[in-house]
Amino acid sequence: xxxERILFFDGLGDITFKKSRRAKRLTIRVKSADEVIVTIxxxxxxxxxxxxxxxKALWIKSTMLKIAERAGExxxxxxxxxxxxxxxxxxxxxxxxxxxIRKIGNGKILVSIPFTLEVSSKPVxxxxxxxxxxxxxxxxxxxxxxxxxxxxNQYGFRYNSLSIKNMKSRxxxxxxxxxxxxxxHLIRLPQHLSDYIILxxxxxxxHKNHGKxxxxxxxKLCGDSKAKAKELTKYQLEIW
Numbered sequence: 001x002x003x004e005r006i007l008f009f010d011g012l013g014d015i016t017f018k019k020s021r022r023a024k025r026l027t028i029r030v031k032s033a034d035e036v037i038v039t040i041x042x043x044x045x046x047x048x049x050x051x052x053x054x055x056k057a058l059w060i061k062s063t064m065l066k067i068a069e070r071a072g073e074x075x076x077x078x079x080x081x082x083x084x085x086x087x088x089x090x091x092x093x094x095x096x097x098x099x100x101i102r103k104i105g106n107g108k109i110l111v112s113i114p115f116t117l118e119v120s121s122k123p124v125x126x127x128x129x130x131x132x133x134x135x136x137x138x139x140x141x142x143x144x145x146x147x148x149x150x151x152x153n154q155y156g157f158r159y160n161s162l163s164i165k166n167m168k169s170r171x172x173x174x175x176x177x178x179x180x181x182x183x184x185h186l187i188r189l190p191q192h193l194s195d196y197i198i199l200x201x202x203x204x205x206x207h208k209n210h211g212k213x214x215x216x217x218x219x220k221l222c223g224d225s226k227a228k229a230k231e232l233t234k235y236q237l238e239i240w
Contacts, residue, residue: 003018003019003209003211004016004017004018004019004208004209004210005017005046005176005208005209006173006174006175006176006208007050007175007176008175008177008179009053009054009057011057011061012036012053012057012060012061012064013034013036014034014173014175014181015036015037015038015053016035016036016037016038017037017038017040017046017049017050018037018038018039018040019040019041019042020039020040020041020042021042023039023040023041023042024041025041026038026039026040026041026044026048026049026052027039028052028053028056028060030060030063030064030067031169032064032067032168032169033064033065033067033068033168033169034064034165034167034168034169034170035167035168035169035170036053036060036064038052038053067168068168075125075129075239076120076125077090077092077119077125077128077129078092078119078120079092079093079094079119083132085109085132085135085136085139085187085188086139086187086188087107087135087139088104088107088108088109088135088139089107089108089109090108090109090111090128090131090132091108091109091110091111092111092113092119092128093110093111093112093113094112094113094114094115095112095113095114095115096114096115097114098114098116099114100112100113100114100117100124100127102127102128102130102131102134104131104134104135104138109131109132109134109135111127111128111131133166133184136184136185136187136188137164137166137184139187140164140182140184140185140186140187141164141184143187144162144164144182144186144187144194144198145162145164147194147195147198148162148180148182148198148202151195151198151199151202152202155199155202155221157202157203157205157206158178158205159174159178159179159180159202159205160177160178160179161179161180162179162180162181162182163179163180163181163182164181164182164183164184165181165182165183165184166183166184166185167181167183167185167237168237168238169237170183170237171183171185171186171197171232171237172186172197172198172200172201173201173204174201174202174204174205176208178205180201180202180205181201182197182198182201183197183237185237185239186198188235188239189232189235192222192228193228193231193232193235195222196222196225196228196229196232197232199218199221199222200218200225203217203218203221
């Protein structure tokens, strides 16, 4: 019997359903802007839980948006900030004019800000963070698809599609239809941990939960998988 499923809902994204022998009622927990967990009492079927999510869809979406807004109020960048990705170095400059200009290329994330705007203002900070994320997304899309294909072919896995997203609380996921989602922040991890996450999701194309057979299969591919999972906790998804 399945005890965990991941289903996709329009407007909400992937939602994880978990059965629990201790749960007395259906509950929905919005952990982040892109992670929702539905806990289901053992004797309640998944269909009822799906209907419950649809019924509460507006509340779920509203809560996700509020969390996303709070998450965007953290780090401050300015002209003296030293920040770089694996391929690009952040440079913030002041210019004449009225519009903020951002360019990614030639090894730089260049953000040109008019003298009339405060660099510390929320709208400007959002644009700077967006430029950095775009650089990471560019790097991730150049590297991750070919790496997923390589590992899938090497170990005989099949998946239906691959998406690369800026996820707030997950490194990756795999839907019931074998659609793999990877966090663009994999590009910040050491190669062996990035490969571990990719293999983790590829194994989910066969084993849909985290039961005994899932971990046995993953161990065969990457050694002590639980040790790698522990090592992964040293890396944060939120970087500002």
